[in-house]
Structure formats: C-alpha cells, structure tokens
Amino acid sequence: MTDRHELAKIPKLELHLHLEGAAPPAFIRELAKRRHIDLSGLFDEQGQYRWQGFAGFLAAYEAACAALKTPQDYHDLTLIVLENAASHGVIYTETFLSPDFCGAGDIVAWRDFLAAIEAAAESAQSQSGIVMRAIVTCIRHNGPAQARKIAACAQETAGHFVTGFGMAGDETCFQPCEFSWSFDAAREAGLGLTVHAGEWAGPDAIRAALHDLRVSRIGHGVRAIEDRALVAHLAENGVVLETCPGSNVALGLYPRLRDHPVARLRDAGAKVTVSTDDPPFFRTDMTREYDGLAQSFGWGASDFAEIARTALDAAFTDAPTRAMLQKRLEEACPNQS
Structure with a gap:
C-alpha cells in the first residue's frame, strides 16, 4: 500500500500535535503583515519556515507565535489546522495548547483563548467529523514556577475538551522532579499525563519522567531504543510512545527514516x-508519515490499523467518544479490528 491517495484515506488518530507548530507559514505571514510585525527572517525564498538545528527551531516556533495575538487568531488557526488534518484521514487529534502563548498564563485570558479554540473544534467536527481534544502544556525551559501557573490553568478548565496535561520545550533544561507538583495537580484534576522525553536526552530522561511524573505516555521517547531494559519496561507496563518520525529526521536526530527506531521499538x-x-516546520503531514513508514519498513494496512488501535486505547478521551471512534475504525477497516 504505497499509493498516496489510498494512504490519505486511512483513518488516523494523532496524539502529538502542537497547535502553533501546525500553523501554515502563509497564515502566520499574513497575520504578521496585518500587525506590522517583522518576521521576514522566519521564512525562506519559498515562503516556508526557516530554521537550523533544534535551538533554531524553538526560536522560529516562538517567533511565529508572536503573530498570534487574539482568541480570534486561535479560532481561525484551529479551523485551518483541523481542516488540513482531516484531509489526511485524521479522525481524532490531541493538540498541545499552552497558556504561555494563549494569555501568558493568566487564567482569565486563557479561558477566552480556550473558548475560541473549542468553538472552532466544534465547527470542524460538524463539518468534517474530526474530533479534537486539548492537552494543556507547560514549556520546560520556562521553568517550574511558570509550570505551576500552567497547571492551574489546566485544573481550572479540565473537562470534556481539556483532557490532558503535558510538558514540551527544551528537554535539557531542569529535571523532571522539579515539575512533579504541576503533574500531581493535573492528575488530581483527572487529566491524562504525557511529557516530552527521550528525544534530545537519553534513556535516563525517560526513566526519570516515568518515575517522577508518573505519566502514561511519552512524547517521542525514541531514545529508549538505546536501553534494552528500558524498552522491556515500556512494553511490560504499556507505556505509549508518541513517535514523530518525520520530526526526528528533520531535526537531525536520525539521518534517514529507515534509521529511525520506531519499527524496532514496535517489534520489541x-x-x-x-x-x-x-x-509545516518539518515539511510533513500524516499521509507523508504513513508513506514513509510504508516505504521504509514495509508497513501495510494491518500495521496502520494496529497503530490506530494503540492510539485509540491511549487517547485522553471519554468512553462515548472512544466508542464512536472505535466504530469508525471498524467501519473503515472491517477486517483489521
């Protein structure tokens, strides 16, 4: 199964998507122009995002966020992102939202931004059937004190739409234990927990995240492959890895997709x-991700059906939504359930 059109039609569940990071360059460029914000250095000659290395990517990401000012901006962005995801067969997405960018951590402002995002998600669901849930996300390099403010935002808005709490940002800054208060607060609010780990830091970072933050999912987590005992621990305890192969290759973590450990992790x-x-930062989409996996590892319909079932089981969502998504998967792939 290597035909791009057929791959696009496969129903997909995406658990690791940053809302601002999914903003099309043209959308950010137009907002910046309207507000007289000079972001000329952010784009290359083709109008795509320009960055080099992980630090450069983080800087480019935050520069793009400077153009996003109002709840209406986030409403419009959410509609565009979900429409694009649905065109690649995504039926469910969990999207990282950070109050750091949506109101600077102020709970009143955060509520306004969140309401706009949720309204757009409801519109997208009625138009294309895609379901969105939100993972409130603190930014690691902003420090533990700021993370507590973000956790408070998560606590105050936990519910049908806000279903998770996580941490992104520079993995080399601070130790997981310094954020335990924030994750404990989110856990008490009934939120699912995930954290970026094992991307730029090694296996010990994953172990620390599991021990200190007690998460059920790890964002990326690919460097677990360097520790056979850790891989066995992940498998035995059902810890889910939100792998992003195209991202890892684009950032230079692995030279080629065929060198990526996703298949070895799964086989283990x-x-x-x-x-x-x-x-858009990594020039990918879910169809490209599936195409790359098919080309590099020979994955076919049964493999992708298993990936979808794993994502559904790990999703931070309620039982009725899970049952609805399960039905959609069974209808689309009746022989793969």
Missing part, C-alpha cells in the same frame, strides 16, 4: 503511535 513490544509534531 513497545506501544507506538505516529504523529506529525509540527508539520
């Missing part, structure tokens, strides 16, 4: 899912 019994992370 670890639960893996597939996501795009920040698709």
Whole structure:
C-alpha cells in the first residue's frame, strides 16, 4: 500500500500535535503583515519556515507565535489546522495548547483563548467529523514556577475538551522532579499525563519522567531504543510512545527514516503511535508519515490499523467518544479490528 491517495484515506488518530507548530507559514505571514510585525527572517525564498538545528527551531516556533495575538487568531488557526488534518484521514487529534502563548498564563485570558479554540473544534467536527481534544502544556525551559501557573490553568478548565496535561520545550533544561507538583495537580484534576522525553536526552530522561511524573505516555521517547531494559519496561507496563518520525529526521536526530527506531521499538513490544509534531516546520503531514513508514519498513494496512488501535486505547478521551471512534475504525477497516 504505497499509493498516496489510498494512504490519505486511512483513518488516523494523532496524539502529538502542537497547535502553533501546525500553523501554515502563509497564515502566520499574513497575520504578521496585518500587525506590522517583522518576521521576514522566519521564512525562506519559498515562503516556508526557516530554521537550523533544534535551538533554531524553538526560536522560529516562538517567533511565529508572536503573530498570534487574539482568541480570534486561535479560532481561525484551529479551523485551518483541523481542516488540513482531516484531509489526511485524521479522525481524532490531541493538540498541545499552552497558556504561555494563549494569555501568558493568566487564567482569565486563557479561558477566552480556550473558548475560541473549542468553538472552532466544534465547527470542524460538524463539518468534517474530526474530533479534537486539548492537552494543556507547560514549556520546560520556562521553568517550574511558570509550570505551576500552567497547571492551574489546566485544573481550572479540565473537562470534556481539556483532557490532558503535558510538558514540551527544551528537554535539557531542569529535571523532571522539579515539575512533579504541576503533574500531581493535573492528575488530581483527572487529566491524562504525557511529557516530552527521550528525544534530545537519553534513556535516563525517560526513566526519570516515568518515575517522577508518573505519566502514561511519552512524547517521542525514541531514545529508549538505546536501553534494552528500558524498552522491556515500556512494553511490560504499556507505556505509549508518541513517535514523530518525520520530526526526528528533520531535526537531525536520525539521518534517514529507515534509521529511525520506531519499527524496532514496535517489534520489541513497545506501544507506538505516529504523529506529525509540527508539520509545516518539518515539511510533513500524516499521509507523508504513513508513506514513509510504508516505504521504509514495509508497513501495510494491518500495521496502520494496529497503530490506530494503540492510539485509540491511549487517547485522553471519554468512553462515548472512544466508542464512536472505535466504530469508525471498524467501519473503515472491517477486517483489521
């Protein structure tokens, strides 16, 4: 199964998507122009995002966020992102939202931004059937004190739409234990927990995240492959890895997709899912991700059906939504359930 059109039609569940990181360059460029914000250095000659290395990517990401000022901006962005995801067969997406960018951590402002995003998600669901849930996300390099403010925002808005709490940002800053208060607060609010780990830091970072933050999912987590005992632990305990192969290759973590450990992790019994992370920054989408996996590892319909089931089981959502998504998967792939 290597035909791009057929791959696009496969129903997909994406658990690792940053909303601002999914903003099309043209959308950010137009907002910046309207507000007289000079972001000329952010784009290359083709109008795509320009960055170099992980630090450069983080800087480019935050520069793009400077153009996003109002709840209406986030409403419009959400509609565009979900429409694009649905065109690649995504039926469910969990999207990282950070109050750091939506109101600077102020709970009143956060509520306004969140309401706009949720309204757009409801519109997208009625138009294309895609379901969105939100993972409130603190930014690691902003420090533990700021993370507490973000956790408070998560606590105050936990519910049908806000279903998870996580942490992104520079993995080399601070230790997981310094954020335990924030994750404990989110856990008490009934939120699912995930954290970026094992991307730029090694296996010990994953172990620390599991021990100190007690998460059920790890964002990326691919460097677990360097520790056979850790992979066995992940498999035995059902820890789900939100792998983003295209992102890892674009950032230079692995030279080619065929060198990516996603297939080896899966073969070893670890639960893996597939996501795009920040698709326009990494020139990817869910169809490209699936095409790359098919080409590099020979994955076919049964493999992708298993990936979808793993994502559904790990999703931070309610039982009725899970049952509805399960039905959609069974209808689309009746022989793969």
